[in-house]
Amino acid sequence: MKSQKDKNRFYKLTPFILFIALGVFSFSQSDQKIEKPNIVFIFIDDMGWKDVGFMGAEYYETPNIDKLAKNGMIFTQAYANAPNCAPTRACLLSGQYSPRHGVxxxxxxxRGDPKDRRLIPIQNSTTVGLEHIFISEALKLAGYRSAAIGKWNVGNSPRAQGFDLDFPGIGFQGHFNSQGEYLADHLTDRAVDFIKENNPKKxxxxxxxYLSHYAVHTPIEAKEIxxxxxxxxxxxxCHNDPTYAAMIESVxxxxxxxxxxxxxLGLSENTLVIFFSDNGGHGTYTCQKPLRGGKGMLYEGGIRVPLFAYWPGKIRSGTTCEEPVISTDFYPTFLQLAGAKHPENYKLDGTSLVPLLNGEESINRESLFWHFPAYLxxxxGMRDEARDTLxxxxxxxxxxxxxxKLLQFHEEWVLDKGRENILKNNAVxxxxxxxxxxxxxNLAAIQIDKRDELLDELIKWQQETDAPISTEINSKYQRND
Structure with missing residues (x-):
């Protein structure tokens, strides 16, 4: 494990990076001092792809979110790195796919009844090791003041990973404290205070x-009004739960x-605002039609999430991006925009979104990957949309x-002869x-060439990242035909 002093040695200056990073947008910078942009990342917990107006919701009311989205860039194919919160957060903050950090x-x-699990799953880590360099650490070396407000869920404290302020929101039972204050309001007030206290003009x-709300995660609680x-x-x-809708309105x-x-404060024109969710919506309270599934599933409803980027004068208003993007992309994006030094000898798995923000149609990336060697x-809700009801x-x-999109299910792959029996074992x-x-x-038995192409690439990626796949048989499993 490396100390903070060791971490600082990871960084090296790339020539002209500041000029390149801050010159990407088509606005005049001649004879003006280049300002590094402020970054506001609003992170929602369990908000599904269709749970906001700008993605088509009619029952939920999100006029303020919709206004910013429509005056910025809406991403229609944005993905979380996992179908639940901790691994997505770990990937986003570290810039790395889950096999590299183990969350x-x-x-x-x-999870679940042992008699229903065919494999002993890979052990999970609840902490991202300090040797992993968080985006907050990289931005600190570029002169940024940073705050982690709200949910954390990746182990070591935010201050240990480069944040200057750590405000988790203490004293709440669910979404209310003993004074009746609502948690989303409490965190928002602290975020506003941070912006005032760290006004770059002063x-x-x-x-x-990094404003990381606990809403709209369970317990489903909201203000009565x-x-x-x-x-x-x-x-x-399926959008019909008044309390869940009220939680969304508080967001x-x-x-x-x-x-x-x-x-x-006159900061809008030099501030990038990102709105994003950590996974799909909870299937008991909402759904993401026409997507299949919700939180906890690797089908689209569990990992495709709402995303917009808003930056007046820099991002063209009213634009839509159809390019698939993922939460590991934020790290290199923020590095480039901030003119920050790239961590030396530190692998980043994402791709900068700056070309997309600048109006280009593609970032020329071939594939995205997910690895979830666990049971949920x-x-x-949504049992009929899962692979099985258990x-x-x-x-x-x-x-x-x-x-x-190809899904490789480890139980059938490992225990039912994998590729050798692929037309019969339902592994893919x-x-x-x-x-x-x-x-x-499912076109696995029809699109043979495409299936094999994607499977080969997935297996190669698993090998390159040392992605663990359990081969340990669960002796407590009881077959139920």
Whole structure:
């Protein structure tokens, strides 16, 4: 394990990086001092792809979120690195895929009844080791002040990983404290205070705000005045829970308040605002139609999430990006925009989104990968959209390449002769998302060449990243035909 002093040796200056990073947008910089942009990252917990107005929700009310999204860039194919929170957060903050840091799931990897699990799953880590260099550490060396406000869930404290301020929100039982204060409001007020206290016009330094809400995670609790509004409304399909809707509206109010202080302080034109979720929506309370599944599944509804980027005068208003992107992409994006030094001898798995923010159509990346060697038992809702009714997911690896997506299920792959018996063992599913966004038509027995191409690439990636796949048989398993 490396000390902080050792970490500092990782960084080396790339010639002209500041000029390149801050010159990407088509605006005049001649005879002007280049300012490093502030970065506000608003991270929502368990918000699904269709849970906001800008992605088509009609029952949920998100006017402030929608306004920023429509005046910025909406990403329609944005992905979390995992179907639940801890691994996505670990990947985003470290810039690395899960096999590199070992945070694969939340808490235990052996969820569910032992008699239903064919394999002993890979042991999960709940902590990202200090040898992994978080984006906050890289930005600190570029002169940024940073705050981690809200949910953390990756082990070591934010201060140990480069943040200057750590404010988790203490004293709450669920989403309320003993004074009746709502947690999302509490965190938002602290975020506003941080922006005021670290106004670059006074400090001379840019800031990075990581505002990580606990909403809309369970317990599903909201302010009564907001709930009452939705109790009067007619639900729209599977969007019909008044309390969940009220939680979403509180998030919308948070976004409005953060944006308002940026405007009041005259910081908007030099601040990038990102809105993102850590995984798909909870299937008991919402759904993501036409996507299949929700939180805890590696089908689209569990990993495809809402994303917009807003930066007045820099990102063209009213734009939509169809390029698949993933949460590990934020690290290199922020490095480039900040003119920050790249950590030396430190692998980053993402690709900078700056070309997309600048209006280009592609970042010329071939594939995205997921590795989830764990079990997640089922819950109320969406059992019919999972692979089986006992688990939201069993151990699985995934590749998306172009319009194609392949899922490799470890139990069948390891125990039922893998590739040798691929036409019979149901170890692989492959879908064309352009034609079948709901993942209803498994083409593994039809698109043989495409299946083998993606499978070969996935296996190569597993080998390159040392992605662990359990081969240990669970002796407590009881076959249930």
């Amino acid at each position: 694969f799931t939340v808490a235990r990897s052996d 400090t001379g330094s840019p800031f990075f705000l 907001l709930i009452a509004n939705y109790e009067k409304k007619q639900g729209v399909g 919308d109010q948070s976004v409005a308040k953060v944006n308002r202080i940026l405007e009041e 038992n089922s819950y109320d 688990f939201r997911t069993r151990p699985v690896s995934v590749i998306r390449k172009g319009d194609w 599913e492959i879908y064309n998302l352009a034609e079948d966004i709901g993942e209803t038509n």
